[in-house]
Amino acid sequence: YTVRRAADDYLRSYRGTVIPKTYAEAERILRSELGELEHLPAAQVTRAQAFDLLEAMHNRPVVAGRLRQLLGAVWDRALDAGRLPPETPNWWRLVLRGRLKSKGKIVGGEHQGRPEKRALTEAEVGQLLHFLPNFSRTVSDALTLYLWTGCRGAEIVAAEAHEVAEEPDGLWWTIPRDKLKMRDNPLTADLRVPLVGRAEEIVRRRVAVALELQAQRESAGAAGADRPLFLFPSPGRSGHVEQRALGHAGWWHLPGCRLRPESERPTLPIASFAPHDLRRTSRTILSALGCPAEVAEAILGHQAPGVRAIYDRHGYDVERRLWLTRLSERLEQVAAQAPAASR
Numbered sequence: 001y002t003v004r005r006a007a008d009d010y011l012r013s014y015r016g017t018v019i020p021k022t023y024a025e026a027e028r029i030l031r032s033e034l035g036e037l038e039h040l041p042a043a044q045v046t047r048a049q050a051f052d053l054l055e056a057m058h059n060r061p062v063v064a065g066r067l068r069q070l071l072g073a074v075w076d077r078a079l080d081a082g083r084l085p086p087e088t089p090n091w092w093r094l095v096l097r098g099r100l101k102s103k104g105k106i107v108g109g110e111h112q113g114r115p116e117k118r119a120l121t122e123a124e125v126g127q128l129l130h131f132l133p134n135f136s137r138t139v140s141d142a143l144t145l146y147l148w149t150g151c152r153g154a155e156i157v158a159a160e161a162h163e164v165a166e167e168p169d170g171l172w173w174t175i176p177r178d179k180l181k182m183r184d185n186p187l188t189a190d191l192r193v194p195l196v197g198r199a200e201e202i203v204r205r206r207v208a209v210a211l212e213l214q215a216q217r218e219s220a221g222a223a224g225a226d227r228p229l230f231l232f233p234s235p236g237r238s239g240h241v242e243q244r245a246l247g248h249a250g251w252w253h254l255p256g257c258r259l260r261p262e263s264e265r266p267t268l269p270i271a272s273f274a275p276h277d278l279r280r281t282s283r284t285i286l287s288a289l290g291c292p293a294e295v296a297e298a299i300l301g302h303q304a305p306g307v308r309a310i311y312d313r314h315g316y317d318v319e320r321r322l323w324l325t326r327l328s329e330r331l332e333q334v335a336a337q338a339p340a341a342s343r
Contacts, residue, residue, distance in 0.1 A: 006042045010074040050091040119284040126338025134266045139249040146278035148199035153243040161210040161229035171195040191301045194321035197328030206231040246275045295319040
């Protein structure tokens with residue numbers, strides 16, 4: 001029973017338990033990173049061999065950490081299934097524990113350090129809002145939705161027209177549970193997002209474009225007329241813009257970007273910035289406005305801690321709309337107070 005067979009058995013059981021993107025990455029790693037261990041009997045893999053495989057990947061600590069995690073799961077499954085002798089040690093759970101940490105991205109051959117998890121100051125938010133026209137409409141709209149909703153980038157780029165509905169108090173976007181990060185938690189419910197201000201304008205415009213495109217396909221009898229109507233469509237495999245494209249677009253305009261130095265482009269006057277910073281920024285501004293913590297956390301789609309998640313089943317719809325409206329008003333004030341950006 002070789003390492004290759006053990007990995008294949010694990011992948012067969014893993015398929016369907018996670019989203020396709022997660023499975024594809026696990027499959028890629030287990031197909032390409034096993035090295036000489038691939039054809040060895042799994043029961044005979046020694047601690048030294050496990051260490052050597054991971055240590056050889058010291059310059060790729062994130063991939064090494066994921067490989068270590070996956071092989072630990074491969075061994076667990078093989079032991080549970082009786083494919084390995086019960087006394088077989090699971091070295092992957094033991095070697096290099098806690099020592100496979102990213103040193104940050106490499107730019108110009110140099111590690112930049114681990115990224116800072118920060119929120120933008122209000123001055124930086126104002127600069128960004130004035131700079132948005134320098135991005136493509138797709139990137140500008142997505143970054144705006146980060147700020148006006150507090151949603152994750154993966155949720156934003158995968159938004160579909162049928163998830164948006166007009167209700168008595170305004171426009172709502174209901175994100176299905178299976179698209180949420182915490183979808184495996186049995187207490188997770190669909191995330192309700194009231195759309196106000198710039199978020200409402202963007203989503204209404206993009207829904208109209210998606211519906212018009214669908215009508216054109218149907219009238220022409222085109223293939224794929226019934227495919228998902230993503231608000232951020234793309235010809236790629238997923239059918240929508242990938243979240244990483246937003247990060248690449250932001251990096252392209254930062255002062256530290258050294259890609260294609262011969263290409264002239266406007267520079268965002270912020271030292272460092274990543275789209276997910278905007279989610280933290282929205283949460284921080286909500287706190288500054290006096291938003292109760294339980295409401296702010298509900299807006300972000302975070303699960304309540306401890307037993308409160310079990311007993312507090314309030315949906316906070318009224319509170320979500322109230323505080324996102326106040327957030328929108330504050331963001332517009334910040335934009336009005338900031339100096340105009342050069343283009």
